Amino acid sequence: MKHIAIGILGAAALGFMASAASASTLDDVKAKGFIQCGVSTGLAGFSAPDDKGDWKGIDADFCRAVAAAVFGDGTKVKFTPLSAKERFTALQSGEVDILSRNTTWTINRDTALGLNFVGVTYYDGQGFMINAKKLPGVNSALQLSGAAVCVQSGTTTELNLADYFKANKMEYNPVVFEKLEEVNAAYDAGRCDVYTTDQSGLYGIRLTLSAPADHVVLPEIISKEPLGPAVRQGDDQWYHIVKWTYFALLQAEELGITQANVEEMKTSDSPEIKRVLGQEAETKIGTDLGVSNDWVVNIVKAVGNYGEMFERNVGTGSPLKIARGINALWTKGGLQYAPPIR
């Protein structure tokens, strides 16, 4: 009896999903006139509401970039804030067209959950922040032996921490709390010397400390958290549009195309720039993708290139002041690399 009930439920669930995702996503999106973008319920620098209630951040801007590629207008996007529990169902059921919600790319999510990750818009990883006043002279996580470490309980962060210290044969005192707010308060009150969580989060937390200047984020990253947007499986056209929007953002930065100079760049002498911006005669790059040929121009006009997007939301142009680090272009020693647009 139970099995039958589960079977019916499952069938109903499948039917529900199938019906929602039957037509091509691009056609659906064009028919409704906007992209439905799943974002977080609030994460500094990635997707957070500003004073007017507009979503700001890398994840939000990425959806604007896709909207610019499809419609030539970066504002044609609607945001759905999703909790961590809801996010995959929302994408599978067709409630959102893109899940751009600081989601870690893992094999399980790529296969079993039926998602397709398009790339890594932000290479994150677990890092350490220390109180430099209490631990003078420490500039590497390998010097942290014997330190009291504040960590949130029941997270992979806690497990990674244990692994890292064990692998490096170091001792540590875990100071464990259940709620993030409690960890923040304990660290600020000096109950531990080290705070560990995702590195992007450390910068946000540092802003809320009473003496941010005393605290230093160490360079070590002890886990891989590649964050990127994902789409539904089974719609290659849409997958390509979203994926190449990401690559176009990188390519624009590599070629020095910015929000400010994109119009001038159209008449550039460089054949590569002309090709990327769709200024070559009889180009079919954009139309083959299913968008207009000046799609890169539209993307850069809407949100700038990847570097501008980064600096504006989490880098020097934002209060977070996160260094580019491994998120720099491959030409500058980072990991961001785009295949050629030709």
Next chain:
Amino acid sequence: MQEHDTAWVRTEMALAQQAPAGVRGPLAWVRKNLVGSVGDIILTVLGIALVVLILPPIINWAFISAQWVGADRTVCATAAQGGIQPDGWSGACWAFVNAKFGQFMLGRYPIEERWRPILVAILFVALLVPLLIPRVPRKGLNAILLFLVLPIVAFVLLVGGMFGLPHVETQLWGGLLVTLSLSFVGIAVSLPMGIVLALGRRSKMPIVKTLCVVFIEFVRGIPLITVLFFASVMLPLFLPAGVSFDKYLRALIGVSLFAAAYMAEVVRGGLQAIPKGQYEGADSLGLGYWQKMVLIVLPQALKLVIPGIVNTFIGMFKDTSLVIIISMFDLLGVVKQNFSDPSWATPQTTKSGLIFAAFVFWLFCFGMSRYSMYTERRLDTGHKR
């Protein structure tokens, strides 16, 4: 005739005298309440010390050092934190609340359309206040306007999509708008539904009784979080493909049904407190079931359970915060969401935002509780102790 041999007989009452100076006036109050015994003296000293210790820093933090206006986090952060305040400064960041006020009230409702919820709020207050003041006439018309006409007008104005008003999805609603609309609908639906369920549960008709008991016990037996989660995640699976309910509507139904089950038990408590003689008296007058209930039993029963009813209302008002788990942002949810805005992240932001949210919740709950006490006193016609 016999003369009284009393020398003098008082013919009128002596005028009432004031109590002796030693037991009246503020000084006597102080003597009696504050320094009556050694224990009292110790408690008084401790109390005063506590107030002196706690109050000035709170006042200083919340008012004197507080920052009321500003464009971003710099006004609420010390120089070391990247702001403009001197080191060691600590004060409330009301500038954050100020900058986000529109969002706290209406969520991400489009700015150019915000006159619509504001108009609804004005209409709501204009209809609610006269209904709450007993002296104002035409209660019937007023109630019809508030409970039947206003919801329709509010629906048209808030949702839009007709009469040339642009459509605003409920996904963009948030803040106090969600808190208040959920609780108003919850209150307006749960009271009548709760009464019907309570009557049903005491009914002699087996099917009606069973249905009511099952509903009440089922809903009361599961947490509101489960009801909301069920409404937002499971319900779509049971509906035919293509039919989808709005998330907000689902929360609305979930909250209303949940409150109705609780309300039913509160009302049943009142029904059980009515002596059997009242029922029999009504029967002997030849009243039918509904006449008996509406004219005799319910007016007495509901009056008895006003504290319980208001308790349920206040509980529901605060429970609306749980809609955060289905990614709807009520007042508390939207305040917490805005903590993630990096341009306002300071050590003071979180405290200030939460205190603001607490204050708004307190304002509404306190208002409800005061009004219920007033109503109790006004209706307290019999059974005086």
